[in-house]
Amino acid sequence: MSRKYISTAIIGDAHKSDILGVSVTKGFTITCSSDGYLKFWENDTSDKKLSLEQFVDKLGLHHVTAFEDTIQSQKVLLVCTVSFSGKCYLYSYERESSQLTSLVEALPEELTNSKISYWACKLTKDELGELNILALTTVTGHTEVFRILFGHDGDDNGEFKTSEVSQDALLPSFQYRGTAYANDANFATCLDVNVGQKRLAVGHQNGGIYLYDLEYLKLLYSFESFGLKSNLSSSQLSTTRCVRFSPGGSLLAVARDSGPYGTVTLYDVKYGETVGSLTMPTHSASVGIGSYAHGKWCLSVSFNDDGTLIATGGLDNQIRVWNVETKESEAVLTINRTDISDEELKNSNELDKATCCSLSFIDKGANVAEGNNDGLVIVGFDRAIRWFREAGGV
Amino acid sequence: MSVTFPSFDDKEALRFARYIKVMRILVDNLCSKTSITTKRQIYYSDVALFQNQRIVDEYVGNIVGCLGVNIESLGIMASQKGLVFGNLQFQYQGHKNINISEIDGATLIPLISLNSKSQDFKFSQEALFDEIIVVEKDSIFRSLCQALRGQRKLIVTAKGFPDRLTKVFVYFVCSHFSKVPVSCLVDSDVYGLLIYYEYKYSPAVQLSIGTGKRLKRETIAIRIGEHGETETIRYQSSCGRLKYEGVRLFDRQIANLTVNKVSVLFLPIKLRDFKCMIKFLGRIQARSYSIPGTDKESAKLVRELQLGMFFMVKKEMQEPE
Numbered sequence: 001m002s003r004k005y006i007s008t009a010i011i012g013d014a015h016k017s018d019i020l021g022v023s024v025t026k027g028f029t030i031t032c033s034s035d036g037y038l039k040f041w042e043n044d045t046s047d048k049k050l051s052l053e054q055f056v057d058k059l060g061l062h063h064v065t066a067f068e069d070t071i072q073s074q075k076v077l078l079v080c081t082v083s084f085s086g087k088c089y090l091y092s093y094e095r096e097s098s099q100l101t102s103l104v105e106a107l108p109e110e111l112t113n114s115k116i117s118y119w120a121c122k123l124t125k126d127e128l129g130e131l132n133i134l135a136l137t138t139v140t141g142h143t144e145v146f147r148i149l150f151g152h153d154g155d156d157n158g159e160f161k162t163s164e165v166s167q168d169a170l171l172p173s174f175q176y177r178g179t180a181y182a183n184d185a186n187f188a189t190c191l192d193v194n195v196g197q198k199r200l201a202v203g204h205q206n207g208g209i210y211l212y213d214l215e216y217l218k219l220l221y222s223f224e225s226f227g228l229k230s231n232l233s234s235s236q237l238s239t240t241r242c243v244r245f246s247p248g249g250s251l252l253a254v255a256r257d258s259g260p261y262g263t264v265t266l267y268d269v270k271y272g273e274t275v276g277s278l279t280m281p282t283h284s285a286s287v288g289i290g291s292y293a294h295g296k297w298c299l300s301v302s303f304n305d306d307g308t309l310i311a312t313g314g315l316d317n318q319i320r321v322w323n324v325e326t327k328e329s330e331a332v333l334t335i336n337r338t339d340i341s342d343e344e345l346k347n348s349n350e351l352d353k354a355t356c357c358s359l360s361f362i363d364k365g366a367n368v369a370e371g372n373n374d375g376l377v378i379v380g381f382d383r384a385i386r387w388f389r390e391a392g393g394v
Numbered sequence: 395m396s397v398t399f400p401s402f403d404d405k406e407a408l409r410f411a412r413y414i415k416v417m418r419i420l421v422d423n424l425c426s427k428t429s430i431t432t433k434r435q436i437y438y439s440d441v442a443l444f445q446n447q448r449i450v451d452e453y454v455g456n457i458v459g460c461l462g463v464n465i466e467s468l469g470i471m472a473s474q475k476g477l478v479f480g481n482l483q484f485q486y487q488g489h490k491n492i493n494i495s496e497i498d499g500a501t502l503i504p505l506i507s508l509n510s511k512s513q514d515f516k517f518s519q520e521a522l523f524d525e526i527i528v529v530e531k532d533s534i535f536r537s538l539c540q541a542l543r544g545q546r547k548l549i550v551t552a553k554g555f556p557d558r559l560t561k562v563f564v565y566f567v568c569s570h571f572s573k574v575p576v577s578c579l580v581d582s583d584v585y586g587l588l589i590y591y592e593y594k595y596s597p598a599v600q601l602s603i604g605t606g607k608r609l610k611r612e613t614i615a616i617r618i619g620e621h622g623e624t625e626t627i628r629y630q631s632s633c634g635r636l637k638y639e640g641v642r643l644f645d646r647q648i649a650n651l652t653v654n655k656v657s658v659l660f661l662p663i664k665l666r667d668f669k670c671m672i673k674f675l676g677r678i679q680a681r682s683y684s685i686p687g688t689d690k691e692s693a694k695l696v697r698e699l700q701l702g703m704f705f706m707v708k709k710e711m712q713e714p715e
Contacts, residue, residue: 034700058679
């Protein structure tokens with residue numbers, strides 16, 4: 001079965017430099033860029049209005065993650081971003097004033113330690129509301145895990161005093177739970193958390209992936225890379241670029257470099273076995289036997305909300321949507337820079353043409369006018385944000 | 395500086411011995427025929443005594459300060475680390491003829507005073523080269539020398555991080571031949587970018603002391619003078635117009651590299667690289683925020699660093715086999 005995706009909105013020159021991260025909440029598409037800004041774009045308007053911009057760090061931002069929940073009948077939106085300086089920034093979104101409040105005072109000592117350089121970050125919501133998690137990887141291969149507590153959550157009696165609900169009561173605090181470390185000091189490049197299955201997955205620069213138990217932070221499985229290895233040095237080029245759990249937490253999708261190509265492998269979380277790879281058919285003479293998902297590095301993967309589809313995006317400017325069951329490619333979106341009329345981009349760098357750095361599925365119904373279909377958002381080094389949705393059924 | 399002799403204190407005695415040794419080497423050297431030495435040579439003449447190069451530097455500085463003379467008049471010259479290849483002739487300080495020619499192959503950068511003034515140089519007629527290329531690595535320098543022989547290029551390398559002599563030499567050559575383009579061939583890793591930054595932005599030559607308007611691309615330092623007055627020291631970098639022609643992480647490599655079959659390789663970065671990159675990025679951004687106006691070259695540098703960190707790779711030039 002093949003699917004069709006149509007472009008719904010494009011914003012060119014959305015940031016002044018490379019857009020390296022995107023996170024989607026119900027209301028906003030949040031982007032972060034190496035120009036040091038966080039920007040919030042409204043999902044439910046067709047022109048994707050810029051709702052908020054926040055200058056964070058002049059060294060630039062590379063990862064962003066968001067947490068959205070309703071606590072004591074109040075909506076809470078937390079955003080975490082990490083800068084090239086290795087610092088992590090946490091903000092809470094104030095709905096009334098449409099502004100971000102820095103949570104620097106709520107951070108525990110562990111998070112403000114200037115000696116630690118953070119890299120990837122992930123905020124995860126527990127459907128049961130019990131174990132909301134903030135996890136951050138460091139450049140030394142550690143992963144620090146924090147529990148997010150709201151208001152009276154942290155009290156000894158553990159009961160909500162509903163009569164005292166005020167804005168202050170919803171200020172989150174972060175409780176250090178522990179550090180996951182698999183004795184591998186290689187850069188921890190990416191991570192994902194699944195609270196339902198109590199799993200934490202961390203990808204490393206050397207291609208290794210470690211799967212931990214989220215509760216006890218004990219190592220359960222490690223997955224090695226079988227990618228191409230450079231014969232010129234002992235170090236291999238099989239950097240893990242992205243790890244993502246499927247919504248139910250039964251599968252783990254891993255995007256890894258394999259020499260110049262990008263591979264995507266699926267692993268079974270429960271038994272720690274390889275389920276298969278996403279591969280594109282090739283007739284190229286230059287590629288012998290290989291199982292590549294992308295002609296160049298694949299930087300980002302995302303599951304849709306029911307876990308039936310997985311989208312992958314790479315430096316080859318292609319977004320592929322795969323059926324998780326059959327592992328077959330159901331749609332290929334080739335993204336050209338010609339779709340934006342932007343005269344600002346005169347920089348000579350080849351990478352400026354790379355349109356996909358990070359992507360995310362948008363849950364069905366985020367924009368009522370666009371019907372009950374999956375949406376996709378893609379950001380890249382050409383400083384544009386592109387929104388798509390599946391065609392039909394409006 | 396004060397040294398007591400005789401003393402029962404071990405450290406004091408050691409200090410005394412070191413000063414005497416340095417002065418003795420200097421006197422011997424001034425009486426000898428060549429009468430030129432370097433701080434490095436002084437250090438190596440008695441490693442056990444000096445223990446550390448920095449101690450020699452400090453003591454020589456103190457002696458020079460006490461005597462109130464120029465460091466060169468004691469016969470101490472900067473050691474010649476850098477290499478130059480091409481055709482260049484000039485007269486230095488009215489009596490020394492310096493003749494650099496391609497026929498001689500790569501030669502050491504000529505000995506000039508680190509406090510030279512532009513009137514010390516009398517360059518012969520017009521430029522004998524159309525481009526100045528500053529190279530990071532010795533090996534790439536040598537392969538470029540072979541490949542670009544006879545093509546009117548002046549190639550300079552400091553074999554890594556530039557020393558002061560190379561920076562001063564590059565400054566005077568570039569400022570005299572102000573129409574000749576200057577390009578810099580470095581790796582796309584933190585060290586290569588640091589080397590580029592050093593030539594382009596770091597102070598190399600002291601221009602003047604006093605008050606005055608600050609010019610574009612000029613570094614100033616402020617110090618308190620002997621009578622408590624503030625003095626502004628104006629510096630200029632080796633080459634403000636230096637163009638980045640080095641390796642780019644995600645770009646077609648430039649002609650100078652591909653022509654000579656110099657291959658470029660992606661390599662993973664290490665923790666040390668990463669830490670240096672964070673510091674360096676902070677340094678560039680602090681500088682660009684303090685100086686108004688956009689500098690395209692420094693924006694390129696920032697992006698190259700950010701991408702290197704984001705993809706966790708570096709790209710290095712490799713010699714043709």
